[in-house]
Amino acid sequence: MIYITRKEHFNAAHRLFKPEFSDEKNLEVFGKCSNPNWHGHNYELFVTVKGEVNPDTGFLINLKELSGIINRYVIDKLDHKNVNLEVDFMSGRLASTENLAIAIWEQLEAPVREAGARLHCIKLYETERNFVEYYGN
Amino acid sequence: MIYITRKEHFNAAHRLFKPEFSDEKNLEVFGKCSNPNWHGHNYELFVTVKGEVNPDTGFLINLKELSGIINRYVIDKLDHKNVNLEVDFMSGRLASTENLAIAIWEQLEAPVREAGARLHCIKLYETERNFVEYYGN
Amino acid sequence: MIYITRKEHFNAAHRLFKPEFSDEKNLEVFGKCSNPNWHGHNYELFVTVKGEVNPDTGFLINLKELSGIINRYVIDKLDHKNVNLEVDFMSGRLASTENLAIAIWEQLEAPVREAGARLHCIKLYETERNFVEYYGN
């Protein structure tokens, strides 16, 4: 068993808030992250997949293929977008880093399996000092 | 003459567009950076000041004081904000990294001089791969 | 189950030595790290906690609260201090990175649990090229 990781990134706007709360209540719970005018981040995404090395290629998975999957199912939908308003797989979810990491896992699990590997971990940096890891459930 | 640099950061949303253009025209000129629903960045700001070393302290400037100036005049106004809508010193300006660096210079030049040093350079990273430097005019 | 990590840092002086050894014996065992006049580091600390996402907030734990706990129980006691002489929770322990990581775990385990999460890992960089990880026992 071997693990291979590909790093991708995207820039996006978001806001932490619950629509059933007032702006004041959102500010109390989420602080400046609840700004109604949005703020944003340079997200760094590390996708780790696992499996056996293919003796014919020396690869677990062709990294160009893995990068293509991540771009098609995740980056193209998030880059230069508003996470709350424009990302289909985040619809109805609080736009926290935790929920975003879980949703990215759900996007990638099937296509990674079809490519012959298994998804192992989604690691998502919101800032240089804060990141989330999700290994599925 | 010696140069000392302090690194600070802020997260913000922005959009590149001209209000007199249609969304289609803005998309043509600014690409995905013109998204009407905003996007955002983790901006990294390097402020370099210059001057003589004070023989009593060994300092050009107390870094705690310099950091305080940067936070008061720049970071507090930009962090978790929308650059287009909420930042007084960017009002009426296109929210490009170039214009943002120039505006930050204008904010910091006087308070740095009052603190006994001279502003030398504003270096502003929009992403890990793109940054602007401004040395005044 | 999800994992979230907060990065903090502190600067400190230390020395590797055993008081029952002579300076010569300490030099033999610990090399230049045993310098009686101390040396120091910019330590980077990564604290990882785990648990379930709270559906009301989208958070495992509020990062501001987590950062507050780490600063109160660890950073305030270590930053700009001498690890051997001034840090209560290192008293009587060899000031190695291994022992420091274990002691930081002991400091944080209870307050993290009281905040509704579980401590998962202490990762401590002494230099860019050396780091220790501790997952409890």
Place this chain on the structure above:
Amino acid sequence: MIYITRKEHFNAAHRLFKPEFSDEKNLEVFGKCSNPNWHGHNYELFVTVKGEVNPDTGFLINLKELSGIINRYVIDKLDHKNVNLEVDFMSGRLASTENLAIAIWEQLEAPVREAGARLHCIKLYETERNFVEYYGN
């Protein structure tokens, strides 16, 4: 149980190809990585070992000793070398990052055990955006 990691690096040339394939076939399978004139990388190697802290030293393992082992068994054989042509422990293997990580594990497992620790993980960066992890089999 505690884990300690040492980072080392080496620069090397390599080529991904199978000698039984034509250059055209190699290009189809391995893309530009199959260039017959070679290309190269600054590889970053993270070696993680695990074990108990020695109460006499506060160490799991003396990092100078660990660094010495890694340099003797791995770095000296790879640095400024051609992975395909000059590295005995890669002879007959496709020079992929996966295979290189596995081969480095095989080189280090015994000498780390003789030094009183156990090898836990080989993490090998080929570029800033691609890395492999191997934990033995």
Place this chain on the structure above:
Amino acid sequence: MIYITRKEHFNAAHRLFKPEFSDEKNLEVFGKCSNPNWHGHNYELFVTVKGEVNPDTGFLINLKELSGIINRYVIDKLDHKNVNLEVDFMSGRLASTENLAIAIWEQLEAPVREAGARLHCIKLYETERNFVEYYGN
């Protein structure tokens, strides 16, 4: 006057040697960098251009256009290539980082000027610890 920098990267093989020297003489002058079987690097390239901000766009230069120029004239010719054997603009030159930076300047000066800016600096990292800067002559 404002300065904007774009970071790009390429992986390449090279060798430091003079064809009129023997392998022994090359080893004496260039050390392990003269290995006849090549070695390689992940080069990081920072291209800085300067000029006035265009009031219609807020840009000095469209970064997508700048990145396109760098890729067309430099990266496509160097990435996954052998600097000594395959790069037309390095033909007949010693493949040192100094010469490579100067040659990249020569490649980019005219197309950057045609795009409405002026080339200011080529900064080229060979490793994390060694880099060259060239400002033209």
Place this chain on the structure above:
Amino acid sequence: MIYITRKEHFNAAHRLFKPEFSDEKNLEVFGKCSNPNWHGHNYELFVTVKGEVNPDTGFLINLKELSGIINRYVIDKLDHKNVNLEVDFMSGRLASTENLAIAIWEQLEAPVREAGARLHCIKLYETERNFVEYYGN
């Protein structure tokens, strides 16, 4: 004219204080950096030299030689040392980053010239967020 930079590092303890001040007065002027029990840093040092490329070697200066000079005149005297107590060229000087950068310039100027290049800049990081640059006087 070309510029080449070599990065080196050292770990050291220091304290900011004036011996003619009381501990209380030192605390007022220098804050927690005046701790009588010392603190320390992982200093990162970037030494930039300038000159012409030697057509016989493609080098401005052999980086192995430059690294040797920096280690002999600077690193060996500072690494794992107490800047206030043990470093001859800092004797009688406040151990600020500014003064340390100037003193390192004085150490390196002559030996770099003897090696056929000219010293251009000393850039010294005290932490990831604070650094000083000195270009001579």
